[in-house]
Amino acid sequence: MSAGQLNSSAFQSRWVLAPSYCVALAPAELPAGFRCGGFAAGLKGGDALDVGVLVCDEPGCVSAARFCDSGVLAAPVVLCQSECDLAGLRAVVANSGNANAATGEPGLAQARLVQHAAAAELGLDPRQVAVASTGVIGILLAGEQIATCLAGSAKELGPGGASDFATAIRTTDMLDKQLALSVELPSGTVRLCAQCKGAGMISPRFATMLCFVQTDAAMSAATADLLLGVTVKRSFDRISVDGQLSTNDTVLLMASGSSGVVIEPESADELLFGEALDALLRELALRIVADGEGAKRVGRVVVRGGEPVAVDAVARAVANSPLVKAALFGGDANWGRIAQAIGGALPGTAPLPFDITIEGIPVCAGGAAIDFDEAALSQAVQRDQVEYEVRLPGTGSETECFFSDLSYDYVKINAEYTT
Amino acid sequence: MSAGQLNSSAFQSRWVLAPSYCVALAPAELPAGFRCGGFAAGLKGGDALDVGVLVCDEPGCVSAARFCDSGVLAAPVVLCQSECDLAGLRAVVANSGNANAATGEPGLAQARLVQHAAAAELGLDPRQVAVASTGVIGILLAGEQIATCLAGSAKELGPGGASDFATAIRTTDMLDKQLALSVELPSGTVRLCAQCKGAGMISPRFATMLCFVQTDAAMSAATADLLLGVTVKRSFDRISVDGQLSTNDTVLLMASGSSGVVIEPESADELLFGEALDALLRELALRIVADGEGAKRVGRVVVRGGEPVAVDAVARAVANSPLVKAALFGGDANWGRIAQAIGGALPGTAPLPFDITIEGIPVCAGGAAIDFDEAALSQAVQRDQVEYEVRLPGTGSETECFFSDLSYDYVKINAEYTT
Numbered sequence: 001m002s003a004g005q006l007n008s009s010a011f012q013s014r015w016v017l018a019p020s021y022c023v024a025l026a027p028a029e030l031p032a033g034f035r036c037g038g039f040a041a042g043l044k045g046g047d048a049l050d051v052g053v054l055v056c057d058e059p060g061c062v063s064a065a066r067f068c069d070s071g072v073l074a075a076p077v078v079l080c081q082s083e084c085d086l087a088g089l090r091a092v093v094a095n096s097g098n099a100n101a102a103t104g105e106p107g108l109a110q111a112r113l114v115q116h117a118a119a120a121e122l123g124l125d126p127r128q129v130a131v132a133s134t135g136v137i138g139i140l141l142a143g144e145q146i147a148t149c150l151a152g153s154a155k156e157l158g159p160g161g162a163s164d165f166a167t168a169i170r171t172t173d174m175l176d177k178q179l180a181l182s183v184e185l186p187s188g189t190v191r192l193c194a195q196c197k198g199a200g201m202i203s204p205r206f207a208t209m210l211c212f213v214q215t216d217a218a219m220s221a222a223t224a225d226l227l228l229g230v231t232v233k234r235s236f237d238r239i240s241v242d243g244q245l246s247t248n249d250t251v252l253l254m255a256s257g258s259s260g261v262v263i264e265p266e267s268a269d270e271l272l273f274g275e276a277l278d279a280l281l282r283e284l285a286l287r288i289v290a291d292g293e294g295a296k297r298v299g300r301v302v303v304r305g306g307e308p309v310a311v312d313a314v315a316r317a318v319a320n321s322p323l324v325k326a327a328l329f330g331g332d333a334n335w336g337r338i339a340q341a342i343g344g345a346l347p348g349t350a351p352l353p354f355d356i357t358i359e360g361i362p363v364c365a366g367g368a369a370i371d372f373d374e375a376a377l378s379q380a381v382q383r384d385q386v387e388y389e390v391r392l393p394g395t396g397s398e399t400e401c402f403f404s405d406l407s408y409d410y411v412k413i414n415a416e417y418t419t
Numbered sequence: 420m421s422a423g424q425l426n427s428s429a430f431q432s433r434w435v436l437a438p439s440y441c442v443a444l445a446p447a448e449l450p451a452g453f454r455c456g457g458f459a460a461g462l463k464g465g466d467a468l469d470v471g472v473l474v475c476d477e478p479g480c481v482s483a484a485r486f487c488d489s490g491v492l493a494a495p496v497v498l499c500q501s502e503c504d505l506a507g508l509r510a511v512v513a514n515s516g517n518a519n520a521a522t523g524e525p526g527l528a529q530a531r532l533v534q535h536a537a538a539a540e541l542g543l544d545p546r547q548v549a550v551a552s553t554g555v556i557g558i559l560l561a562g563e564q565i566a567t568c569l570a571g572s573a574k575e576l577g578p579g580g581a582s583d584f585a586t587a588i589r590t591t592d593m594l595d596k597q598l599a600l601s602v603e604l605p606s607g608t609v610r611l612c613a614q615c616k617g618a619g620m621i622s623p624r625f626a627t628m629l630c631f632v633q634t635d636a637a638m639s640a641a642t643a644d645l646l647l648g649v650t651v652k653r654s655f656d657r658i659s660v661d662g663q664l665s666t667n668d669t670v671l672l673m674a675s676g677s678s679g680v681v682i683e684p685e686s687a688d689e690l691l692f693g694e695a696l697d698a699l700l701r702e703l704a705l706r707i708v709a710d711g712e713g714a715k716r717v718g719r720v721v722v723r724g725g726e727p728v729a730v731d732a733v734a735r736a737v738a739n740s741p742l743v744k745a746a747l748f749g750g751d752a753n754w755g756r757i758a759q760a761i762g763g764a765l766p767g768t769a770p771l772p773f774d775i776t777i778e779g780i781p782v783c784a785g786g787a788a789i790d791f792d793e794a795a796l797s798q799a800v801q802r803d804q805v806e807y808e809v810r811l812p813g814t815g816s817e818t819e820c821f822f823s824d825l826s827y828d829y830v831k832i833n834a835e836y837t838t
Binding site: 069327330348367369 | 488489490491497518521522523524525526555556558559661666741742745746748749751753754755756758759761763764765766767768769770771773782783785786787788825826827829830831832833834835
């Protein structure tokens with residue numbers, strides 16, 4: 001890892017390489033052209049911040065977006081997909097305390113009410129304003145309450161408001177999920193900043209969370225879309241807390257262009273900016289896993305083999321197995337559960353010759369147990385981050401999933417969530 | 420329910436109808452023609468029973484078997500499939516304390532060693548002896564230890580040994596999973612008896628457990644296979660503790676014919692015997708769920724709609740969701756998690772008009788929240804057994820899954836299993 005002092009603290013996971021040309025900034029420092037803030041609409045009760053507003057003052061701002069593909073899409077996701085210019089977004093209103101999902105047409109009307117209130121307050125076209133929600137599913141959003149809260153908010157937005165914004169979009173999150181980088185590109189220096197939330201209902205099939213990314217670099221909407229698509233697949237698409245796809249996943253990238261540095265397609269700038277964005281999103285994705293409800297340890301499973309579908313199925317099966325997760329929590333080197341998950345993911349393929357290595361220690365070869373140093377393995381699985389490698393027959397395909405453990409606190413948090 | 424006094428105590432689940440022509444017997448009373456016992460080979464340490472032996476003394480005994488379809492099949496399953504006459508089994512040796520899975524050729528050799536030792540002790544051909552194992556995955560079975568224990572065991576087997584046999588095959592099981600019925604058929608009265616184990620690594624894709632069923636009815640191997648196939652699909656194939664397919668699932672039906680009552684194909688006897696077998700296996704399957712590691716409550720999800728694949732995917736997604744399970748444990752009426760699981764099971768189908776009813780109380784219609792009596796619902800989800808109904812678009816398909824909750828004790832049991 002080539003990270004300097006600042007990068008080391010910004011990039012906490014051993015599985016993210018901090019690019020040498022990036023310097024971490026205080027996370028509340030937004031790139032030029034952006035302002036934001038957090039407000040209390042009373043959705044969470046009391047003075048808790050529960051509405052975040054982010055706006056870009058550059059009329060030429062371009063954007064890109066990704067959403068989950070659940071069959072039960074929340075109203076804000078439906079609204080973004082049907083009534084927003086996703087390549088030209090200028091603002092976002094995101095609330096916590098209510099997911100506004102499974103709320104039908106009334107939910108859509110409430111989301112629209114929020115979108116239009118924000119557009120009026122910010123002097124924008126409603127199509128330029130994205131909405132996002134997170135919280136309990138199945139309760140109609142009190143849109144009027146948010147609209148009231150938004151009145152007069154525009155003048156309170158500032159370039160240093162990212163922390164309040166980030167706080168306002170949290171639910172059960174415990175860890176801070178903000179990052180800001182200064183990225184030195186051949187054509188000049190740009191900033192890259194993101195605020196993210198997510199701790200439960202996190203599945204490795206697109207992220208189950210909200211993430212808002214801002215940069216002052218200039219780029220076309222096509223470049224923004226390409227870069228976001230590739231980096232989301234390598235970050236939020238590869239994590240699991242509980243294998244449960246959410247109804248509300250939203251990732252938005254907005255580029256103000258304020259720096260004057262232009263990211264041209266297929267340039268060195270694009271490559272290096274993409275790598276910085278990749279590191280940023282992977283670090284945030286790993287913070288979601290580390291903050292997985294009740295989590296104590298984080299696991300990474302790397303699967304190699306000949307068939308992409310099989311490699312992916314095994315990685316997700318291991319990452320989602322409550323047995324593997326409980327063993328990770330207990331610091332238990334029970335690799336038989338990895339074998340079980342492999343078999344469960346590939347029915348009808350027995351006898352399957354697979355290898356398993358944990359923290360570099362081979363424990364199973366050709367589908368059968370082998371001798372290993374039990375004391376060394378016992379010690380290795382006590383680490384905060386544990387790596388599992390699985391080799392299936394064939395070569396050419398490789399994937400990974402990051403996952404949290406399954407703890408008493410996950411049960412506690414999810415047994416008592418609404419009551 | 421038409422059950423009498425004895426049936427009421429034998430059939431504990433509200434979701435199993437006890438046939439009126441069946442009377443429950445003491446579960447240790449084996450049907451005529453069978454003897455069994457439980458022994459201590461030291462696999463579990465100390466004097467704990469860990470090897471069960473069951474034998475049928477009728478040379479004309481017929482049998483049928485079902486196994487899981489994991490890509491990682493345990494050695495005893497591979498041995499049964501490749502080196503047994505599954506339609507003419509006369510004996511079973513089943514051990515707990517070690518699954519003999521992911522043990523490769525050496526594991527197969529150990530399983531064969533046990534099979535041959537039992538055959539010699541019982542005076543049978545090895546192909547007539549099935550083996551089954553349950554316990555930790557990835558450790559070679561000490562076959563010699565079991566063979567030593569089997570020496571002289573034949574004379575200790577008896578018609579009243581079912582309780583010892585049932586004890587010997589348990590791992591983390593807490594609830595008793597034995598049942599014996601007297602079944603009054605048009606052609607005469609037969610007995611039906613079963614011993615079952617299973618509490619963790621239980622997935623709704625064939626049972627993740629062992630179950631041994633004996634009857635003194637006479638039938639062809641084809642009839643035995645037909646009846647077992649149909650009833651396994653309605654019982655062990657529809658339950659989930661943790662959605663984790665095992666490597667060792669085995670269900671064996673053995674018919675001694677000792678009663679002289681013949682079950683002819685497509686007869687009233689076959690229909691009624693099949694219904695009794697169905698009730699027996701469903702009751703045992705539900706005991707596995709009730710005994711799901713750390714479980715406090717049992718849920719049933721019934722899904723109706725037009726597409727069998729979608730109906731099945733939704734039922735399994737709800738049954739396997741740790742969020743739904745944690746809410747069940749907490750007595751939390753958080754139906755939004757049912758909506759989330761539905762959406763996650765059917766990506767790309769939004770907007771999906773679905774209905775959700777919990778304990779007869781409609782909470783969601785056409786994909787959107789509706790008003791309901793919150794106090795009544797809160798009370799309903801405190802019951803020991805909670806029923807969820809989901810309606811998807813279309814008609815003609817229906818399925819169900821039974822599932823346990825997710826409790827602190829599930830985590831405790833599985834964080835500390837091997838260490």
